[in-house]
């Protein structure tokens with residue numbers, strides 16, 4: 001894809017809507033310096049904050065504030081940028097935006113500042129996405145990983161791998177183009193070894209990316225069970241210190257109640273199944289049906305059982321309805337009453353954990369178990385943020401690499417191997433945006449919020 005920077009000047013409020021101490025209007029594009037002249041009466045020196053009056057077309061003062069100019073290409077977007085930091089009220093912000101649009105600026109689309117930065121090579125696609133992920137991060141671990149992606153940790157690994165892929169492809173293509181000259185500067189075995197190394201390398205990156213993706217997206221967890229077995233208590237116990245940020249988020253589209261909690265920074269979207277019971281009520285039954293649909297989308301289910309009563313017919317009924325794809329763990333709760341020790345066992349092929357949600361015994365065990373189930377083991381330094389899109393691209397890269405190796409070793413079909421390598425390269429380069437369709441870019445940047 002050829003990157004063509006848009007030659008328009010755009011404007012948006014960069015701070016959140018509402019009232020605040022300050023609000024920032026960002027103007028980016030070739031006309032930004034002229035707009036500074038018009039609004040401020042003079043053009044501040046680049047990168048030097050000046051306290052000035054922001055004026056309308058009649059010369060009336062809209063606000064007093066700090067004006068900052070960043071000259072292209074030394075700005076976030078790579079374009080000339082004017083930042084007006086005024087008082088954070090909606091009327092002031094609106095009037096400043098209108099002033100800029102009257103001077104010829106176009107209201108920015110969501111994510112368009114980041115898009116300009118991408119088009120001007122200020123950052124690659126994975127880094128631009130990391131900005132959105134940093135802003136949206138719900139835990140310290142997620143924010144740290146997003147910062148690492150933003151500073152290029154992920155991109156650097158992708159680039160290094162792309163280079164190795166390019167070299168390998170050149171070697172193999174050289175063999176195709178001049179077969180009679182026997183360009184075997186590297187013996188076949190060495191080429192194959194190199195190929196295998198690259199596959200191992202992509203597996204490592206994939207592993208880290210999966211961790212990053214988990215940090216971003218977390219997992220969907222269902223806590224099911226009969227009334228009074230301790231589902232809410234377990235939810236609170238699992239949330240632990242992050243309980244303060246437990247919120248009730250009514251599902252916007254499906255009316256299913258979700259709660260967001262965290263386990264060591266891993267976001268858990270807990271689907272509320274309070275109403276999972278057979279009912280005659282038509283409306284309630286619709287709700288129950290929807291809850292079951294949600295369960296179908298979930299990653300893990302905890303079936304909470306009162307350890308004093310043991311597995312009941314009601315529990316068996318719930319078990320019978322659970323889709324086979326869903327990972328199920330039996331949680332025997334209230335062991336403080338039954339006298340059992342906390343612990344993990346296997347029961348009918350399912351993991352079973354005995355704990356007390358009220359006293360906290362065994363809850364740590366369940367946390368570890370859930371993280372393990374999701375393959376979550378934070379590798380600390382070097383961990384970067386990743387999205388599902390990246391995982392898909394990595395998976396495609398790996399598929400083409402495997403196919404290429406098979407062509408080489410099995411059929412000795414070097415042309416086909418080279419073609420697979422080309423496709424592997426292309427899939428990998430989608431992560432950083434070196435190869436990407438306009439559709440993809442549109443989809444990514446439009447999911448950013450306005451002013452980003």
Ligand code: GDP
Nearest residue numbers: 227228229230231232233333334356357358359
């Ligand atoms: P839910 O209806 O399944 O959500 O159950 P709740 O979490 O509301 O708990 C029902 C009752 O059981 C409450 O009185 C809790 O205090 C109690 N309870 C929950 N977990 C435990 C536990 O581990 N030990 C004891 N002794 N009581 C518990």
